[in-house]
Amino acid sequence: MNLPLLRFSLLLTTALVLAVAVPLSPGQEVESGYGPLPVFEFHSGFWVNLHQFLYHEARLRESTPEAKAAAANASGPTLKQNPVPLSAAEQKTWEQAIAYYRANYAGKDPQINIDLILLKNQLGDFEDCDELLGRKKKACDAGLPGNIGIILEAAAPVYRARWWANQDRANRRWVARVAPLIREQGVGLSQRLADIYQSTWPKAKIRVEVSAYASSAGAFTTLDPLRVTISSTEPRNQAPDSLEVLFHEASHGIAVPVEDAITRECRQRDKPIPRDLWHAVVYYTTSEVLRPVMQEAAPDSLLGDAIVPRQANMSPMPADLREKFTQRGWEEYIRLLNIYWQPYLDGKVNFEDAIAHLVSAV
Numbered sequence: 629m630n631l632p633l634l635r636f637s638l639l640l641t642t643a644l645v646l647a648v649a650v651p652l653s654p655g656q657e658v659e660s661g662y663g664p665l666p667v668f669e670f671h672s673g674f675w676v677n678l679h680q681f682l683y684h685e686a687r688l689r690e691s692t693p694e695a696k697a698a699a700a701n702a703s704g705p706t707l708k709q710n711p712v713p714l715s716a717a718e719q720k721t722w723e724q725a726i727a728y729y730r731a732n733y734a735g736k737d738p739q740i741n742i743d744l745i746l747l748k749n750q751l752g753d754f755e756d757c758d759e760l761l762g763r764k765k766k767a768c769d770a771g772l773p774g775n776i777g778i779i780l781e782a783a784a785p786v787y788r789a790r791w792w793a794n795q796d797r798a799n800r801r802w803v804a805r806v807a808p809l810i811r812e813q814g815v816g817l818s819q820r821l822a823d824i825y826q827s828t829w830p831k832a833k834i835r836v837e838v839s840a841y842a843s844s845a846g847a848f849t850t851l852d853p854l855r856v857t858i859s860s861t862e863p864r865n866q867a868p869d870s871l872e873v874l875f876h877e878a879s880h881g882i883a884v885p886v887e888d889a890i891t892r893e894c895r896q897r898d899k900p901i902p903r904d905l906w907h908a909v910v911y912y913t914t915s916e917v918l919r920p921v922m923q924e925a926a927p928d929s930l931l932g933d934a935i936v937p938r939q940a941n942m943s944p945m946p947a948d949l950r951e952k953f954t955q956r957g958w959e960e961y962i963r964l965l966n967i968y969w970q971p972y973l974d975g976k977v978n979f980e981d982a983i984a985h986l987v988s989a990v
């Protein structure tokens with residue numbers, strides 16, 4: 629489905645679902661340890677975490693032995709394995725839930741599949757409810773499709789007893805680590821990025837579902853409403869890189885004018901639209917904007933060795949970003965962004981010219 633159409637159908641379907649089931653309250657933000665934060669609001673919701681964990685486990689069962697081993701090692705044993713094995717009854721319930729996820733969701737992408745997007749949003753909205761079917765409290769009927777409400781309610785006691793405390797703790801620890809960076813830099817960075825993308829940052833804070841497991845990419849963003857889901861246990865998401873991941877993800881919703889301008893320029897030139905060019909622009913821009921600001925403002929203890937001082941690394945593109953581009957087969961974009969997009973970031977050309985030059989060179 630193309631993006632405008634997907635956005636429209638998302639809006640429509642979200643409106644329909646919300647008309648049926650309205651949550652008790654928007655849920656509780658995670659207490660950051662640094663007071664209220666600007667720009668983002670972080671949630672460690674029980675149902676979203678259970679859902680993403682089951683999705684992760686279901687995908688693991690579908691994958692090759694090598695991928696399984698890599699995924700099992702990625703997040704450390706304490707969050708997944710139990711010191712005490714599940715009882716026979718617990719095992720049966722848990723396996724039924726995983727089987728349901730394998731049959732219904734494991735093959736779908738949580739960033740673009742509408743069933744997964746709506747389910748994740750709905751579970752986030754009902755995070756304050758201890759049920760989803762409204763048997764005890766009518767307001768806690770989440771109105772979920774198929775049998776997913778029954779499956780999640782059945783799996784909930786097993787998850788709560790065995791995994792939830794550790795995963796919730798990991799989520800809260802992750803928020804506490806990124807909080808000082810958000811408090812110091814959040815507003816300035818959001819304004820700078822919105823300016824670059826010729827856009828406006830949303831007035832309301834962007835909801836971030838912090839979850840032990842997210843997607844194979846470690847984080848993903850869904851639109852209308854703009855929400856970020858990020859894995860607290862993913863090595864690529866740890867502070868200070870967490871700040872870049874958050875702003876990259878949020879930019880999926882903010883950088884729409886870039887995507888539109890690329891499309892427009894391509895149509896004018898009768899060229900095929902390079903579908904991932906806007907995403908390369910977002911990767912490049914987030915890295916360029918965040919790096920110097922963090923070096924100036926973040927305490928040394930937070931930066932650690934993860935960032936090479938800019939003076940020692942004056943190359944236009946840092947090594948970690950270059951690697952991301954190479955992995956995606958975007959080597960040519962490195963050259964083009966350096967030539968045509970960097971001057972715009974430096975204030976030497978305007979937005980329209982930068983995009984026009986970029987598109988004509990692709």
Ligand SMILES: [Zn+2]
Pocket residue numbers: 876877880907
């Ligand atoms: Zn992205």
